[in-house]
Amino acid sequence: MRGRRILIPLPNTGSMYRKRNTYYMRGIIFMAILIFLFLKLQIFTFYDNHDSVLMEPTNDSVDAIMSMVPSVLHKFLTPKTRNQTLLSNLLHNGSNLIGALNFVDLYHPPNITEINRQIAKYNDMQLVLNEYTFGPLQNDSVIIVVQVHTRITYLRHLIVSLAQAHDISRVLLIFSHDYYDEDINDLVQTIDFCKVMQIFYPYSIQTHPNEFPGIDPNDCPRDIKKDHAIIRKCNNALYPDLYGHYREAKFTQTKHHWWWKANRVFDQLEITRYHTGLVLFLEEDHYVAEDFLYVLEMMYKRTIDLCLQCNILSLGTYLKTFNYYTYNSKVEVMPWISSKHNMGFAFNRTTWNSIRKCAKHFCSYDDYNWDWSLQHVSQQCLRRKLHAMIVKGPRVFHIGECGVHHKKKNCESNQVISKVQQVLRIARKSGQMFPRTLTLTVASLIKKTKLRKGNGGWGDKRDHELCMNMTLPVR
Ligand SMILES: *[C@@H]1O[C@H](CO)[C@@H](O)[C@H](O)[C@H]1NC(C)=O
Ligand SMILES: *[C@@H]1O[C@H](CO)[C@@H](O)[C@H](O)[C@H]1NC(C)=O
Ligand SMILES: *[C@@H]1O[C@H](CO)[C@@H](O)[C@H](O)[C@H]1NC(C)=O
């Protein structure tokens, strides 16, 4: 259950984390059996050393991970904070003793006034980096939008994976930030393999620390009873969620940000005014395969003959990591389900326009998850429900699970990243990348997704209103 009792403070995430562990174990056991059977059938005899790879523990040392990354891309993985840059400069200069003594005073992160000024400037200028090198955006190019919070380490790996993707030079890569951080900006601005743009969610908790949408000191505490709240006259006393809890700013931000960025990209940016192609949604802790754009464009072209009613394409799957190479060219189609298809999906303006008309459903549904809200929109409002084409061998992976279930373990050990690298290496070696064609498989039977009441966390009228306000186009 995804009731509010088990909330975990997560930045830009979908919702599968909480269920993953059990699936994971079951999945591993199941896959082990499958793999055994496959080996018996000698399906893999066409390439060498395949079988031992899966049994080997992965080498997740930093060196090993680095060794899988071309050296020209190491710059994206090498942390260089402003602080350290300053320090090393000072140490090199040596003689600058006074500077060294005052070192701590030299770098000041910007204050909120300054951050607001910068955010306004970026959002106003709509600057596109590398446009001169890679040419203007074509109407049918893919736009990739990455929702970024604070997890720079994952973001580094995502960037490295993007850098290695086929045809990446044709995309516009938009980073949508809800946290202004100069190290993250430096990282994004060093990207040199495609056009890049940064947009900044302007209603963040960071820039509204003591007021809505951040935490207003006069907001009702989450667990206070409604009658007490009314006596206390706290701000939102009349609007607890459907489980009787009051708003928590950190949980509402992700949904607001998701909605803001979708509106911003489709309806407000100048550069997308005539864009009719796909917009692919990623998050900071995703990782892409080198053929993800190739597969995406192929799926898009094939909607005509494989699935006319499909209006959303999905490149990620949660549980299939380990049998990637048995499914290289297979796709399936089924109704879009938030918990299954919320990573690495893409749609075009036609789909967006229909979603946008349902803003009221999205913005007033009492669920703080953007993906469940989108599913609600699909089921309750859309004339043509969201119908997904899903590639069975995932091209988008989720590497950010560390933060949730493995708190105790050493997350810097990069276990998931090295696993993904390994899966991709096997796929590459066995010729499973860049399939020549796609085939439709019969979708596995899915349980009828009973529409449940929302997960709560979205009862506050101010949230509904802010969300609706973002829907007004201002191009
Ligand atoms: C992991 O890889 C690194 C670098 O390639 C190597 O030095 C190290 O010995 C390896 N560790 C294990 C346990 O294989
Ligand atoms: C920079 O480094 C100093 C000393 O290590 C530390 O006290 C300070 O908080 C750091 N500042 C930032 C903005 O990271
Ligand atoms: C240290 O020296 C380098 C080059 O010699 C110079 O660019 C830099 O500004 C100096 N840094 C400081 C803090 O003096």
Ligand SMILES: *[C@@H]1O[C@H](CO)[C@@H](O)[C@H](O)[C@H]1NC(C)=O
């Ligand atoms: C914030 O920073 C700006 C520029 O760095 C400075 O002019 C301003 O006084 C600062 N404001 C506060 C409240 O510290």
Ligand SMILES: *[C@@H]1O[C@H](CO)[C@@H](O)[C@H](O)[C@H]1NC(C)=O
């Ligand atoms: C994009 O579409 C617009 C409107 O249809 C058209 O005017 C423009 O020339 C197109 N741009 C490109 C690069 O195809």
Ligand SMILES: *[C@@H]1O[C@H](CO)[C@@H](O)[C@H](O)[C@H]1NC(C)=O
């Ligand atoms: C969006 O994709 C659908 C097929 O999935 C297509 O019918 C429609 O024309 C596309 N819209 C635009 C604006 O290209």
Ligand SMILES: *[C@@H]1O[C@H](CO)[C@@H](O)[C@H](O)[C@H]1NC(C)=O
């Ligand atoms: C929404 O927009 C209206 C009109 O511009 C404004 O009065 C109101 O304060 C906004 N609400 C929120 C929550 O931002």
